[in-house]
Amino acid sequence: MNDLRAVYIIWYRDLLRFWRDRTRLITSFIMPFLFLVVFGTGIASSMMGGFGDEGFDYIQFMYPGIIGMVVLFNSIMMGVSIVWDREFGFLKEVLVAPVNRTSVAIGKALGGATIATIQGMVMLIFIPFANVSPSLIDVLLLIILMFIMALSLNMMGLLIASRIKTMEAFQLVAQLLLFPLLFLSPAMFPPQALPAWLGSAVKVNPVSYGIDSMRQVILGSQESAMFGIHLFGYRMPIILDVVVIALFGLVMGVLAVRSFQNQE
Amino acid sequence: MNNIIEVKHLTKRFGDLVAVDDVSFEVVEGEIFGFLGPNGAGKTTTINILCTLMRPTFGTAILNGFDVVRQRTQVRKSLGLVFQDPSLDIKLSALQNLEFHAGVYSIPRDVSKNRIEQILKMVDLWERRKDTVQNYSGGMRRRLEIARGLLHYPKVLFLDEPTIGLDPQTRNHIWEHILELRRRENITIFLTTHYMDEANVADRIAIIDHGKIVALNTPEALKSMVGGDIVTVKTDNAESALMEIRRKYNIEAQRDSEGVFFEVRNGEEFIPVLVKDFESGLQSISLRRPTLDDVFVKLTGHEIREGEGGEAAMRMQWAVRQARGRDGKFH
Numbered sequence: 001m002n003d004l005r006a007v008y009i010i011w012y013r014d015l016l017r018f019w020r021d022r023t024r025l026i027t028s029f030i031m032p033f034l035f036l037v038v039f040g041t042g043i044a045s046s047m048m049g050g051f052g053d054e055g056f057d058y059i060q061f062m063y064p065g066i067i068g069m070v071v072l073f074n075s076i077m078m079g080v081s082i083v084w085d086r087e088f089g090f091l092k093e094v095l096v097a098p099v100n101r102t103s104v105a106i107g108k109a110l111g112g113a114t115i116a117t118i119q120g121m122v123m124l125i126f127i128p129f130a131n132v133s134p135s136l137i138d139v140l141l142l143i144i145l146m147f148i149m150a151l152s153l154n155m156m157g158l159l160i161a162s163r164i165k166t167m168e169a170f171q172l173v174a175q176l177l178l179f180p181l182l183f184l185s186p187a188m189f190p191p192q193a194l195p196a197w198l199g200s201a202v203k204v205n206p207v208s209y210g211i212d213s214m215r216q217v218i219l220g221s222q223e224s225a226m227f228g229i230h231l232f233g234y235r236m237p238i239i240l241d242v243v244v245i246a247l248f249g250l251v252m253g254v255l256a257v258r259s260f261q262n263q264e
Numbered sequence: 265m266n267n268i269i270e271v272k273h274l275t276k277r278f279g280d281l282v283a284v285d286d287v288s289f290e291v292v293e294g295e296i297f298g299f300l301g302p303n304g305a306g307k308t309t310t311i312n313i314l315c316t317l318m319r320p321t322f323g324t325a326i327l328n329g330f331d332v333v334r335q336r337t338q339v340r341k342s343l344g345l346v347f348q349d350p351s352l353d354i355k356l357s358a359l360q361n362l363e364f365h366a367g368v369y370s371i372p373r374d375v376s377k378n379r380i381e382q383i384l385k386m387v388d389l390w391e392r393r394k395d396t397v398q399n400y401s402g403g404m405r406r407r408l409e410i411a412r413g414l415l416h417y418p419k420v421l422f423l424d425e426p427t428i429g430l431d432p433q434t435r436n437h438i439w440e441h442i443l444e445l446r447r448r449e450n451i452t453i454f455l456t457t458h459y460m461d462e463a464n465v466a467d468r469i470a471i472i473d474h475g476k477i478v479a480l481n482t483p484e485a486l487k488s489m490v491g492g493d494i495v496t497v498k499t500d501n502a503e504s505a506l507m508e509i510r511r512k513y514n515i516e517a518q519r520d521s522e523g524v525f526f527e528v529r530n531g532e533e534f535i536p537v538l539v540k541d542f543e544s545g546l547q548s549i550s551l552r553r554p555t556l557d558d559v560f561v562k563l564t565g566h567e568i569r570e571g572e573g574g575e576a577a578m579r580m581q582w583a584v585r586q587a588r589g590r591d592g593k594f595h
Contacts, residue, residue, distance in 0.1 A: 005370055006367060006370070008367070009364055009367030009368060010368070013353070013356070013360075013364055016356065017356070021355070085353075088350070088351075088353075088354065089347060090353050092317070092345075092347055092351045093351045093352075093364075093365070094368065096315055096316065096340060097340060097365075097368035098337045098340035098370075099368050100337075
């Protein structure tokens with residue numbers, strides 16, 4: 001019971017900080033806007049006509065990838081808040097409190113995941129621009145998928161942050177991680193059209209499965225086979241995508257908690 | 265009298281460096297226990313071990329009856345902590361910082377509401393409870409940290425250099441609060457400092473140097489270890505002054521940044537004798553009662569603030585800061 005309250009208060013504090021710093025909402029909006037509206041329009045108009053065998057255009061295809069990108073970026077960046085707390089001393093207040101470290105890690109990951117999901121939800125305003133028409137159920141499902149992906153990636157961010165002591169180092173590791181995770185995913189190009197070496201890299205990237213599940217929800221059942229991830233000759237359904245990303249999150253979470261427990 | 269803290273053969277190594285070297289001591293319930301020593305002497309490392317933030321390499325420590333390695337949660341519940349470095353969330357208000365604390369220390373909500381109000385009033389921050397801590401002065405932040413450290417009614421309050429970097433006026437103010445708290449709550453205070461005047465408020469002081477406790481007693485008893493009054497002489501030539509004092513009075517004087525000094529009984533009567541026929545070009549002469557500084561020098565052979573520009577330089581800094589009115593305007 002006490003642990004639950006600790007999880008809640010740690011989650012609540014991160015949300016409070018996020019709410020107080022609303023400029024973050026706006027600045028984190030610029031990058032996906034540039035990608036989707038500028039980059040997406042540029043690519044779409046240079047391709048002329050349809051894309052994929054079902055006639056989706058590039059922006060429709062890319063839109064779920066951009067939501068995935070936003071969730072990915074914000075999740076990894078939440079690790080910054082731990083490093084920040086360490087640098088500003090607040091982490092000590094948490095570490096010396098009579099709360100077990102598992103609760104601290106869970107509270108932090110939930111806070112980061114909630115914020116990343118909110119940022120992902122902001123991307124829903126691009127639905128008309130992307131010319132897709134998900135139903136209300138689809139949107140709700142999409143939000144759940146965002147949260148699952150965000151939680152898993154936050155566990156990874158937490159693991160990195162528990163090992164890295166300075167802001168500069170974290171920023172460096174985050175940069176080294178973010179772009180490979182983004183470019184080696186189906187966010188911007190269909191995985192089936194890739195050469196084998198690139199295709200395999202996409203398949204080992206957990207982010208790919210998060211984006212794939214969201215794309216299937218947004219583009220619906222007639223979504224092109226060319227867009228999907230195929231493992232052992234089978235098209236990954238949404239549920240298996242979720243299993244992969246959740247398992248990844250679980251492993252990261254266990255490692256992160258263990259790493260936190262040994263913290264001095 | 266109960267011992268609230270019992271430390272036996274505590275040792276902490278970082279690689280080759282021995283930060284705390286076989287330290288043993290007890291702290292009695294209700295007392296102010298001071299840890300006095302220069303930076304890097306092992307004060308903060310000892311506190312970190314007692315607060316469960318570090319594991320000792322060797323030795324045991326019991327706090328409020330709980331082992332700091334095996335019963336960490338109970339130990340954590342028993343102590344409040346004001347760290348040497350700031351540890352507030354400066355993006356939040358004072359109220360939110362305390363609400364967070366109440367949350368992680370599982371103080372029931374109805375209890376915590378009253379307690380937060382009471383404690384913020386005590387440290388004179390109630391009026392500004394909704395301000396972001398970012399806009400607080402150094403002294404206000406410290407008071408908030410002390411308030412936070414007390415919120416869960418700990419048995420022991422650790423104050424690690426509680427007034428470091430604050431001007432003298434704010435330091436005095438913070439000490440008024442701490443002493444008032446102690447009168448009201450009757451808690452044990454474990455204090456580390458390298459300010460001598462601050463150490464004077466302690467009931468007992470452990471002097472620590474290079475990871476070892478070199479003396480442990482009341483401030484008065486420690487001061488009486490120094491033989492008598494301290495006479496400081498400034499001369500044209502310190503070397504010849506040293507020799508002259510040795511030759512004439514059989515006293516081993518020592519040099520420091522301000523001149524030559526030595527201990528002597530009945531200093532007031534000694535000064536006229538000295539002045540009458542001093543040959544080494546006397547510039548000034550001063551006399552004072554022994555302080556903890558002198559005790560420290562006597563026990564360790566060096567000054568406590570070596571490498572920090574000495575006490576005079578520190579006083580100068582405070583004076584300048586106060587003249588500019590930077591930190592001094594807040595209370």
